[in-house]
Amino acid sequence: xxxxxxxxxxxxxxxxxxxxxxxxxxxxxxxxxxxxxxxxxxxxxxxxxxxxxxxxxxxxxxxxxxxxxxxxxxxxxxxxxxxxxxxxxxxxxxxxxxxxxxxxxxxxxxxxxxxxxxxxxxxxxxxxxxxxxxxxxxxxxxxxxxxxxxxxxxxxxxxxxxxxxxxxxxxxxxxxxxxxxxxxxxxxxxxxxxxxxxxxxxxxxxxxxxx
Numbered sequence: 442x443x444x445x446x447x448x449x450x451x452x453x454x455x456x457x458x459x460x461x462x463x464x465x466x467x468x469x470x471x472x473x474x475x476x477x478x479x480x481x482x483x484x485x486x487x488x489x490x491x492x493x494x495x496x497x498x499x500x501x502x503x504x505x506x507x508x509x510x511x512x513x514x515x516x517x518x519x520x521x522x523x524x525x526x527x528x529x530x531x532x533x534x535x536x537x538x539x540x541x542x543x544x545x546x547x548x549x550x551x552x553x554x555x556x557x558x559x560x561x562x563x564x565x566x567x568x569x570x571x572x573x574x575x576x577x578x579x580x581x582x583x584x585x586x587x588x589x590x591x592x593x594x595x596x597x598x599x600x601x602x603x604x605x606x607x608x609x610x611x612x613x614x615x616x617x618x619x620x621x622x623x624x625x626x627x628x629x630x631x632x633x634x635x636x637x638x639x640x641x642x643x644x645x646x647x648x649x650x651x652x
Contacts, residue, residue, distance in 0.1 A: 472573070473501040492552040499545040500573035504602075544573040544607045561619040572608035574639075611636045 478496035485491055548571060554564035587599060616631035 471503060472575075474573075475499045488556040490554045490556075492550075492554070494550045496548050497545070498548070498571070499543065501541060501543050502573055502575045503541045504576050542574065542576065542604075544571075546571040546607070546609075560621070560624075561617065563617045564615070566612075566614045568612045568614075570610045570612075572610075572641075574605045574607040577603045577605065605641055606639045608637065608639045608641065610638075 476496060476498040478494065480492070480494035483491045483493070548569050550566065550568035552564055552566035554562055556562050590596075612633060612635045614631060614633040616629070619628050619630075620626070621628065
């Protein structure tokens with residue numbers, strides 16, 4: 442509901458400093474994932490079981506669309522006192538994404554378990570997985586500062602975007618599941634080793650522009 446130009450003494454000028462034009466920014470991305478998978482258990486003997494699974498995944502990651510206060514986000518300075526409050530978090534329009542990337546992978550798992558007796562089972566397993574890559578964009582406000590520097594002959598070495606390779610994970614595991622004392626005590630023991638490549642992290646990158 443729109444508010445009156447003067448609400449109990451509150452006017453636009455009351456919020457001119459606190460809710461005026463600012464550097465608010467929001468990144469919007471719409472990834473898509475498709476997958477097909479299957480899993481089965483094969484009882485090799487009365488005590489020995491084999492569990493196996495396959496999964497094919499395809500991920501489509503469009504580049505993030507950057508919305509900021511100066512073009513696509515509704516300005517905070519317009520919502521009080523005479524504009525519609527629900528539009529505070531709205532956007533004027535969302536441009537189409539560009540630089541779409543597609544990643545795919547075939548992953549699997551394999552587990553062999555053996556029932557030593559009624560109360561103790563041991564197993565070993567192998568599994569791998571993956572996470573799609575993507576693109577990280579420089580904040581729009583930093584980009585504008587860089588443009589000001591270029592206008593004065595200052596060249597920046599800060600990349601506008603960084604492409605991430607897909608993550609891969611390989612896991613090896615052995616373990617035991619057991620009940621003791623007529624079922625009053627249960628122990629689950631596991632040992633594993635995981636290889637994880639291309640882990641995404643947030644970090645500060647020193648550049649000549651800032652340092």
